[in-house]
Amino acid sequence: xxxxxxxxxxxxxxxxxxxxxxxxxxxxxxxxxxxxxxxxxxxxxxxxxxxxxxxxxxxxxxxxxxxxxxxxxxxxxxxxxxxxxxxxxxxxxxxxxxxxxxxxxxxxxxxxxxxxxxxxxxxxxxxxxxxxxxxxxxxxxxxxxxxxxxxxxxxxxxxxxxxxxxxxxxxxxxxxxxxxxxxxxxxxxxxxxxxxxxxxxxxxxxxxxxxxxxxxxxxxxxxxxxxxxxxxxxxxxxxxxxxxxxxxxxxxxxxxxxxxxxxxxxxxxxxxxxxxxxxxxxxxxxxxxxxxxxxxxxxxxxxxxxxxxxxxxxxxxxxxxxxxxxxxxxxxxxxxxxxxxxx
Numbered sequence: 001x002x003x004x005x006x007x008x009x010x011x012x013x014x015x016x017x018x019x020x021x022x023x024x025x026x027x028x029x030x031x032x033x034x035x036x037x038x039x040x041x042x043x044x045x046x047x048x049x050x051x052x053x054x055x056x057x058x059x060x061x062x063x064x065x066x067x068x069x070x071x072x073x074x075x076x077x078x079x080x081x082x083x084x085x086x087x088x089x090x091x092x093x094x095x096x097x098x099x100x101x102x103x104x105x106x107x108x109x110x111x112x113x114x115x116x117x118x119x120x121x122x123x124x125x126x127x128x129x130x131x132x133x134x135x136x137x138x139x140x141x142x143x144x145x146x147x148x149x150x151x152x153x154x155x156x157x158x159x160x161x162x163x164x165x166x167x168x169x170x171x172x173x174x175x176x177x178x179x180x181x182x183x184x185x186x187x188x189x190x191x192x193x194x195x196x197x198x199x200x201x202x203x204x205x206x207x208x209x210x211x212x213x214x215x216x217x218x219x220x221x222x223x224x225x226x227x228x229x230x231x232x233x234x235x236x237x238x239x240x241x242x243x244x245x246x247x248x249x250x251x252x253x254x255x256x257x258x259x260x261x262x263x264x265x266x267x268x269x270x271x272x273x274x275x276x277x278x279x280x281x282x283x284x285x286x287x288x289x290x291x292x293x294x295x296x297x298x299x300x301x302x303x304x305x306x307x308x309x310x311x312x313x314x315x316x317x318x319x320x321x322x323x324x325x326x327x328x329x330x331x332x333x334x335x336x337x338x339x340x341x342x343x
Contacts, residue, residue, distance in 0.1 A: 008119045009035050011095035013084045015077065016103025017043035017070055020050045022324045023103040024057065025331070031058050032111050037095065038062065039088045040103075041080045044069040062087060073152075075255055077229065077262040082252075085242050097121075099232045105320045106331060108287065108311045110338045117317060123234045125276060128227035128284045129267050135226075143226040143264065151208055152259040208257075213248040215273060222251075225267035228284040230320075237276050244269050287319040296321045299330050311337045 012030060016023050027038050037060045042051055044067040054061050064087050068080040081100065088098065097118045107114065132144040210222045233241075245252055251269075255261035271277045287310050289297040298321050299307075307330060310316055322331060 007035060008115055009037070009093065009095045009097075010115065010118065011037045011039065011088050011093065011098045013081065013088065013098060013100045014038060014040045014103055014105075015070075015080055015084070015100070016040060017046060019103055019322075019324055020053070022106075022322060022327075023051070024053055025324075026101070026103065026106055027054065027061065028057050029107055029335070030111065030114075031060070032115070033058065033060075035115070036060060037088070037091065037093045039064060039084045041084050042067060043080075060093075062091065073260050075252075075258070075261055078252075078255060078265045081262070081266075082242075082245060085238055089239065089242055095235055097232055097234055098238045100230050101318065102230075102320055104322050105286065105318045106322050106334060107317060107338070108307070108319050108334060109317050114317055117314075118232070121234075121281075123236070123279060125231070125233050125237050125270060125280045126283055126285050127231035127233070127267060127270065127280060129225050129271060129280060129282050130227060131223060131225050131271075139226070144224055147259045147261075148210065148224050148264065149207060151257045208254075210268070211250045211254055213244070213251050213272070215244075220272060222268060222272050224264060225271040226264050227267045227282075228286075229262040230284045230286050231266060232285055232317075233270075237270060240273065240276065241266065241269055283315055285315060285317045287313070287316040288321065298323050299327050301329050303330055304333060307334060308337060 012027075014023065014026070023040070030036060030038075036058075038058075039062050040051070040054070041064040042048060048063065051063065064080070064084050066083045066087075068076045068083065070076045070080060085098075088095070109117070130139065132140050135143070210224055212219050212221050214220070255265055258264060270280065289299075289303075291297070299319070307319075310319060311334065319334075
């Protein structure tokens with residue numbers, strides 16, 4: 001067991017869909033009895049019994065009951081995060097900071113450093129932020145014109161995943177069904193057909209704009225903000241997000257048709273509040289390597305000589321993306337660096 005920290009408390013929200021052994025290693029590394037809590041959202045496509053081994057780490061692991069079937073690019077990652085927040089706020093654990101991680105993250109600082117960092121942050125909010133006036137023309141188009149300015153026709157929330165061969169045959173007919181009295185159209189698909197649907201509907205869009213929201217009792221025109229999905233927020237900001245979504249259901253409904261809304265949803269809520277926007281530090285506190293692909297690189301042995309500098313950088317508390325087998329050597333190296341506390 002790790003040494004007891006001062007009673008500053010951190011709640012970790014972890015969104016995971018694979019790599020259960022890596023998830024176990026992540027939690028073991030971050031666990032400080034009495035001072036940490038872990039809210040784990042395990043993708044609904046996966047069997048919950050895969051996480052049985054987590055019970056032996058700590059009693060402060062809670063699995064989100066209302067699990068979501070994660071679809072990249074859709075509202076599901078936002079929904080999973082909101083469900084985790086709701087679960088976390090129900091618990092009798094008065095956390096000081098909440099940190100949003102993936103199941104393929106890993107700390108590059110030890111717990112003492114992480115706790116000291118947040119304790120001396122004086123309630124600052126850590127998230128990457130930009131708006132259409134302070135980003136490149138490319139990002140203006142990608143985020144504020146394409147993602148926000150148009151309906152995304154194929155990434156609605158309630159997909160029905162069909163598995164059997166006979167059901168797959170119906171998918172080839174591009175089945176569309178009208179659901180209930182709300183006249184909401186939903187596409188029916190599985191993993192095989194979604195790629196074809198995306199290609200078929202690429203470029204199909206209808207213009208739209210963010211709905212107004214009630215902020216501090218006043219109807220307010222929202223200014224859109226974007227940034228990385230990952231953040232670290234104090235309790236009051238997390239509680240505000242939960243209340244904002246309850247009071248402004250139209251905001252959530254709008255993002256059902258936003259492409260990759262998890263990179264817009266939370267930034268826009270926070271940055272339109274005068275109190276919280278003043279406290280935002282424009283940093284996600286996480287190292288990712290986007291240099292070779294449109295997806296973050298999975299760290300392998302090529303990075304063995306690189307992570308010493310990452311562990312020395314005071315603004316990187318975590319890194320992503322790791323896999324159990326591919327990243328085993330580098331994970332061991334990070335553990336050695338953290339145990340030596342050479343930073």
